[in-house]
Amino acid sequence: MLNQILFTLAVLQARAAAANCPSLTASYPAPSVxxxxxxxxxxxxxxxPRGLSFDNKGNLLVVEREKGISAFKVDSSDSCVSLQDKKTIVEDGSLNHGIEVSDDGKTLYASTIDEVFKYKYDSGKLSVNGKGESIINGMRTDGTVTRTLLLSRKSKNKLLVSRGSDENIDLSSVDINGGESQIRIFDPSKAGQKFTDGETLAWGLRNAVGLAEHPDGGGVWSADNNADNIERNGMEIHENNPAEELNYHGVLSDDQNSLKNKNYGYPLCYGVWEPSEIPSAGRLEVGQQFAIAAENASNQDAFCNSDRQAPRLVFQPHTSPIDLKFDTKGENLYLSLRGSWNKEDPVGYSVSVVKFGSDGQPTEGSTSTSALSPILSNSNTDECPGSCFRPAGLAWDKKGRLYMSSDATGEIYVITQSSGKALDTHLRASAASSTRQNTAAMLATLTALVFAYFL
Known part of the structure; x- marks a missing residue:
């Protein structure tokens, strides 16, 4: 009799869990985890869907290209997440990537190819009051279209905006005054600022789509998508060079920040990934920079490695890092790798992690080729990009779960540790508390079912 009761309880529990945890199925092979x-x-x-952000009420905001900004209420129990009551809160098809929400839930920021808008936002009502106010303009280019936003949590009233190049190899970006291929700093309380009015944090970055601020030390990091179809001394080397880059820009609040206003090489210098495939590479190593001058490029390598700021880490070419998110203690940096479009063997198409040490720096050295550890990938990249997800935006909820948007497939995933444990382990305590509450409720229900079974 006892075994029968236990079996019945197990079946009821499984059915209850299944009923309360709707399952969605992708049209492509299940991801590899x-x-x-x-x-x-x-x-x-x-x-x-591109940029993701949670407001102070736990609502998930999503930038949908050609549509605007949508919001979801999140109903969840550990790894069982349900996004409900979808609502369009900003109707503007020109919004295409960047999004930030102030900590008090009263201000929403979003970007187009040319402008950054600020909205009066009510997180309780999931609505904006009036039209957005243009606070930054003059960013239109014919090349890159994303304008990533990062609202500093360590430096008051500082909004970082990343703007890419006007074309694949944009020679005009050698002029710092032009504003292309740069990250600039703005006061978000001011309206009508031109991009070139902002203070330059970094330049010589082809398309630094990913931006993140270390939660402990406050150091700013960017992930740069490097140029395509590179040649050196008349030879094509684009299959395995140049590398994608993780660059460090110092701490915004540090008046002595020696990295502020540094040039990171583009369009003259590029990160090395596979030195054996670079003509006249000499002693170039992984993580250093090489030149692509029309003739005798190797003669300019010394300039690239003495007069330009080297990347802190490099990643496999064409992986296309799009978003960066640190965990609470800054021990792990998660990256969305949107994936290649012109590489013979597709690469990227994953969410991966880089380990950081107590010094606020990656544990791997700058010459490492193994700093990235994939945690969510497409099971068959040979079918990419046509039949696979392409990671774009990342965002944390308050229970330490990581959300990922896939723009190509119009989807959102949630990533946890096994059994629904918080991916951000430092938020595990709050997640465990929620788990205990849910478990107690389930036990109470099951107890009632046991009594009903005997009656």
């Missing part, structure tokens, strides 16, 4: 992790598909049929 690293050992110790779980990933669930929680939203579909979005219009090219």
């Amino acid at each position: 690293a050992s110790g992790y779980e990933a669930r598909l929680v939203a579909q049929n979005l219009n090219k």
